[in-house]
Amino acid sequence: MPNLADLELLTIYASSFASSAQPQPFPMQGSKRAQVPIINKLIPEDAALLIEPFCGSAAVSIGALQAKLVQGAVISDLNMDLVRLWESILDRPQELNREYAEIWAAQFNEQGEATDPRGYFNSIRERFNNATPEQRSASDFLFLLNRIVKAALRYGKGGQMNQSSDGRRTGAKPSTVSQRIQETADLMRTAAALHRDWREGLDQATSADVVYLDPPYQGTTETRDQRYVSGLAVEDFEEGLRGAIDRDLSLIVSYDALVGPATYGRPLDPRLGLLGFDVITGVSAQGTLLGRKQEAHETLYISPALVERLGGANAVIDRVATRPEALFEL
Numbered sequence: 001m002p003n004l005a006d007l008e009l010l011t012i013y014a015s016s017f018a019s020s021a022q023p024q025p026f027p028m029q030g031s032k033r034a035q036v037p038i039i040n041k042l043i044p045e046d047a048a049l050l051i052e053p054f055c056g057s058a059a060v061s062i063g064a065l066q067a068k069l070v071q072g073a074v075i076s077d078l079n080m081d082l083v084r085l086w087e088s089i090l091d092r093p094q095e096l097n098r099e100y101a102e103i104w105a106a107q108f109n110e111q112g113e114a115t116d117p118r119g120y121f122n123s124i125r126e127r128f129n130n131a132t133p134e135q136r137s138a139s140d141f142l143f144l145l146n147r148i149v150k151a152a153l154r155y156g157k158g159g160q161m162n163q164s165s166d167g168r169r170t171g172a173k174p175s176t177v178s179q180r181i182q183e184t185a186d187l188m189r190t191a192a193a194l195h196r197d198w199r200e201g202l203d204q205a206t207s208a209d210v211v212y213l214d215p216p217y218q219g220t221t222e223t224r225d226q227r228y229v230s231g232l233a234v235e236d237f238e239e240g241l242r243g244a245i246d247r248d249l250s251l252i253v254s255y256d257a258l259v260g261p262a263t264y265g266r267p268l269d270p271r272l273g274l275l276g277f278d279v280i281t282g283v284s285a286q287g288t289l290l291g292r293k294q295e296a297h298e299t300l301y302i303s304p305a306l307v308e309r310l311g312g313a314n315a316v317i318d319r320v321a322t323r324p325e326a327l328f329e330l
């Protein structure tokens with residue numbers, strides 16, 4: 001087989017796929033929900049489990065389960081707060097919803113006014129941060145996720161959640177949150193959530209599964225302003241990928257954040273032999289702020305074993321090719 005990395009990147013326009021009407025249990029910057037319709041096309045018909053070792057809000061697992069493309073999902077993340085929230089969503093969704101409703105309601109006075117939403121947010125964040133990692137409350141975390149600026153989860157050096165609240169908003173209503181959580185729990189009945197490093201997720205996968213990898217962006221890991229709990233060096237990521245490729249695992253990888261002409265980070269090593277796609281995800285918010293319309297790009301890579309399982313590179317390209325008239329226009 002020729003090296004798939006030598007093929008020219010095929011451009012895919014996310015906007016030419018119908019969006020996935022799937023539940024999102026909590027807001028999270030970096031959610032891959034918009035790419036689910038593309039990723040679903042890359043899941044083979046005989047896939048057993050969807051393994052998602054950098055799960056965050058697990059948009060891809062939710063999407064694959066909703067489309068009934070896999071029999072179950074194993075989601076995991078190194079961020080213990082997220083995993084504990086996921087455990088609550090999967091194991092005790094109604095209790096979690098009741099707790100959220102109580103936390104949300106306590107910010108209003110008897111007249112139904114929230115006189116100090118920001119102060120209230122800060123008090124919940126303090127309570128959350130003062131607890132030991134094992135004692136941190138999943139419902140406090142859910143409330144914080146529903147209130148933080150741009151749903152961008154940030155931590156300080158000591159592991160303290162330090163993102164501030166989004167203005168004077170009071171956060172999503174309990175009825176909205178409870179619907180999101182319950183729908184997610186129903187869809188994910190066959191899923192398990194684990195606290196572990198991504199490599200353990202890969203170790204567990206077999207060639208019957210599909211593994212979706214969405215590591216923290218290079219652009220955010222080396223900066224002081226960390227978007228995720230821990231950074232990941234690109235060389236370490238490639239080393240893990242190499243081992244998984246040698247074991248013939250079916251991998252789908254989201255990687256790098258390109259905004260117009262600027263690239264954060266570098267492409268993955270061509271020697272890995274991955275088939276790459278340039279996905280145009282929309283207009284970059286950053287570019288628009290500067291008064292220019294710029295496309296936002298992401299690269300999707302798939303492993304040689306998955307390419308073979310899907311019938312070869314041309315068959316894969318046919319699966320995701322879009323008609324020219326459907327293309328996204330700036």
Ligand SMILES: C[S@@+](CC[C@H](N)C(=O)[O-])C[C@H]1O[C@@H](n2cnc3c(N)ncnc32)[C@H](O)[C@@H]1O
Binds near residue numbers: 031059078196215
């Ligand atoms: C780009 S986000 C994933 C977003 C996800 N695809 C979604 O739809 O919400 C990356 C995730 O990787 C997690 N992470 C960072 N380093 C990790 C590691 N070494 N092992 C496992 N998870 C890690 C972060 O906590 C974060 O949730």
